[in-house]
Amino acid sequence: MSVLIVIxxxxxxxxxxxxxxxxxxxxxxxxxxxxxxxGANSREVAGGLARIEGIxxxxxxxxxxxxxxxxxxxxxxxxxxxxxGCDHLVASAGSFGAELMPRVAGMLRxxxxxxxxxxxxxxxxxxxxxxxxxxxVVRTRARPVVLTVQPWAFAPVPVGEVAVTVRQGPEAPxxxxxxxxxxxxxxxxxxxxxxxxxVVVAGGAGLEKGGGFAPVExxxxxxxxxxxxxxxxxxxxxxxAERQIGQTGRIIAPEVYIALGISGAVQHLAGVKEAGCxxxxxxxxxxxxxxxxxxxxxxxxxxxxxSLIELLTDG
Numbered sequence: 001m002s003v004l005i006v007i008x009x010x011x012x013x014x015x016x017x018x019x020x021x022x023x024x025x026x027x028x029x030x031x032x033x034x035x036x037x038x039g040a041n042s043r044e045v046a047g048g049l050a051r052i053e054g055i056x057x058x059x060x061x062x063x064x065x066x067x068x069x070x071x072x073x074x075x076x077x078x079x080x081x082x083x084x085g086c087d088h089l090v091a092s093a094g095s096f097g098a099e100l101m102p103r104v105a106g107m108l109r110x111x112x113x114x115x116x117x118x119x120x121x122x123x124x125x126x127x128x129x130x131x132x133x134x135x136x137v138v139r140t141r142a143r144p145v146v147l148t149v150q151p152w153a154f155a156p157v158p159v160g161e162v163a164v165t166v167r168q169g170p171e172a173p174x175x176x177x178x179x180x181x182x183x184x185x186x187x188x189x190x191x192x193x194x195x196x197x198x199v200v201v202a203g204g205a206g207l208e209k210g211g212g213f214a215p216v217e218x219x220x221x222x223x224x225x226x227x228x229x230x231x232x233x234x235x236x237x238x239x240x241a242e243r244q245i246g247q248t249g250r251i252i253a254p255e256v257y258i259a260l261g262i263s264g265a266v267q268h269l270a271g272v273k274e275a276g277c278x279x280x281x282x283x284x285x286x287x288x289x290x291x292x293x294x295x296x297x298x299x300x301x302x303x304x305x306x307s308l309i310e311l312l313t314d315g
Contacts, residue, residue, distance in 0.1 A: 002031040002056070004086040006077055008096040009037050009045040010067060016196040017092055019052050019156035024149045026157075027119040028088045032056035036080050038073055038172045040066045050163035057165045063172040065180040074103035076172040081108075081144060083169075088122070088145045094250075097148035110142035117153035128270070151195060152253035152274060194245070199225030200254045200275075202245055204262035205232030207301075213238050215305040216260055222312050228252070230262045246271035260301045264289025281305070 003025045007018050018035060025033050035058045037045050042060035049058045061076055068076075077100070081089055089104060091097035093115050105112040117135075118126035124139045125147065194200060201223065203216035213227070220227045229239035231246055245252060247267040253274035260281050262268065269288065272278065280293035281301045290296040297304055 002084055002086050003028050003033045003088040003090060004077070004081050004084060005033065005035050006073075006089070006091040006097075006100065007035055007037045007045070007049060008092065009039040009041050011092075011096070011195075012193040013196050014045055015048045015052065015159060016156065016193075017151050018049055019159055020151035020154045021090055021092060021149055022052055022054050022157045024116070024119060024151070024154040025088070025090055026054070028090075028122050028145075031087075034059055034080075034084055034086070036061070036077065036169075038076050039063050039068050043166070043168070046166045047163070050166050051159050051161065053158045053160050055164055057167055059167050059169045061169040061172045064174065067180040068172060069175070069178045069180060070099040070103055071175050071177045072172050073100055074107060075175065076170075077104050078107050080169060087143055088147065090147045090149055093148040093150045101146050101148050105146040108144060108146065110144065110146055111140070112146040112148065113138050113140055114148045116147050116149045133266075133270075150251060152251060194226050194228055194243070194250050194252050197226035197252075198255045199223045199258070200228045200245075200252060200256070201225050201258045201260065202228030202230065202243075202262060203233050203238065203260045204230040205236045205238070206261035207233065207238055208236045215301060218309060219258065219260070219305055222309050223256075223258075225254070225256075225258075228257075230265075230268050259289050259293070260305065262289050263287045264292065 005021050007014050011017050022033055033055045035049050035055055038061045046058045046060040091101050101112050113125050115127045116125045117128055127136050129136050201216050201220040203213050207213055216227055227243055228245045229243040231244055233239050234241055234244045247270045251271045255276040257272050257275035258279040264287055278293040280290040280296045281304050282290050283300055285298045
């Protein structure tokens, strides 16, 4: 009896995400935790994953593509699960898990449980619904259990110095149903990874009138944080889609979340409700974000942010 966690080798920080997925898997079963990584760079990524505590081994399988087609990957996941006798299969909730795990579940003829934010026991899970306003308790008796997990909802296990075994598994199949045409660099290099950042500074559509996202980027840089955006800001072309936070974007749980000019639609609030401290800077004291924030500053962000940066960098 064991847990198989499938890792996206192209994640900006696969070790940080994997450490949280291992944390989520602690309550699933008493068996071993195995990490599986598949792709042209699988061996390289596996070396970093091997230092995560609480796992038995890392299994890597070569595939000629950096981004493995989900059909090929699903076939390899099912094969690995059968080889290891795994009764739980886990991947991160997001585009990677959303593409992969329904295919895996279909091949195994079970229903997946998606967006898990709490594991109560080996067959009982909690998932968010309706923009986080309702939490559903789901019990499944299917075997194996196929899960996608929200990494931000679970504390990471430590990453140590001693590495476990990295085992080379069989090469992943190349079914030819689809193929990766290539990987393009993000428009948004160097602004920090939203999934694991301790501090996130995000901007809303209102920044369009003030000249763009420069205040957001400056404050994030000073705080050593990542840059985020509301859907309105993305729709206005102020930030790339990979920076969008909310129900239709990224769900995050930083220690500090600073919202600049974000009114706080319910879909956006669903993406940050697990943040440790919410800070709102907005001209409207009655904005939904201001009303739920731990600290709300009423004022023009173009005046407040430079003053705040001056205080943070003084001396």
